[in-house]
Amino acid sequence: MKKTVIGVTPLFDDERNSIWMIPGYMDMLTSCGALPIILPFDNGSINEMLEICSGFLFTGGHDLAPALYSEEPIVQCGKVCPKKDNIERQIFEAAYTNDIPVFGICRGIQFINVMLGGTLYQDIPTQMDISISHKMIPPYDRKWHNVNIINNTPLYNLLKTDLLAVNSYHHQGIKSLSQKVLPMAYSEDGLVEAIYCPDKKYIWAVQWHPELSWKNDKAQYRIIENFVEHCK
Numbered sequence: 001m002k003k004t005v006i007g008v009t010p011l012f013d014d015e016r017n018s019i020w021m022i023p024g025y026m027d028m029l030t031s032c033g034a035l036p037i038i039l040p041f042d043n044g045s046i047n048e049m050l051e052i053c054s055g056f057l058f059t060g061g062h063d064l065a066p067a068l069y070s071e072e073p074i075v076q077c078g079k080v081c082p083k084k085d086n087i088e089r090q091i092f093e094a095a096y097t098n099d100i101p102v103f104g105i106c107r108g109i110q111f112i113n114v115m116l117g118g119t120l121y122q123d124i125p126t127q128m129d130i131s132i133s134h135k136m137i138p139p140y141d142r143k144w145h146n147v148n149i150i151n152n153t154p155l156y157n158l159l160k161t162d163l164l165a166v167n168s169y170h171h172q173g174i175k176s177l178s179q180k181v182l183p184m185a186y187s188e189d190g191l192v193e194a195i196y197c198p199d200k201k202y203i204w205a206v207q208w209h210p211e212l213s214w215k216n217d218k219a220q221y222r223i224i225e226n227f228v229e230h231c232k
């Protein structure tokens, strides 16, 4: 049987002026039987990417440019990457229109929310009254905080649990939720940690990092395996 090809949005290293990738993104997809490919920053090849790829993984990385949700950056906003914002916007719009499966991780959940009209906290510690830290210290394959999974959401139906311990490495998060998505999980301090698009075959995103925990966390592996199954 032919492998399912999944396009992975590129990470960009500003210092080296180079594309790079965290191996976990590739390895977890490979382990689930897919062929992940790192996509280029090539706005002229979106149609070809759609022909080749059965699904797209939106990776972590730089902060989103606040202009994408009509805000000026605050000083605590991190470095942005217009190249990544740009290519991801075009891939997402094409995938959304053509109902191609999409999974978003960390920046990915933030990006999808913003593309569909939502907004972000530019810096959680500055802008939110929070009770837990969302920026864990290594090793990152540990469980760091709990999320409450909402009953009868696709995530609940997949894992059959309403409590999940996850890792957490983010300083931004969803502020206003897009009206085109529904929440699937909240952290105990009220931050949206997982979403899906009810009008699409499969668009899911999580605020945590399965690419760093899938090896020793069966629930995270199952989430990624489920994404790959939907791409077939």
Ligand SMILES: [Mn+2]
Pocket (backbone or CB within 6 Å): 134, 145, 167, 168, 169, 170, 187, 193, 207, 208
């Ligand atoms: Mn978190």
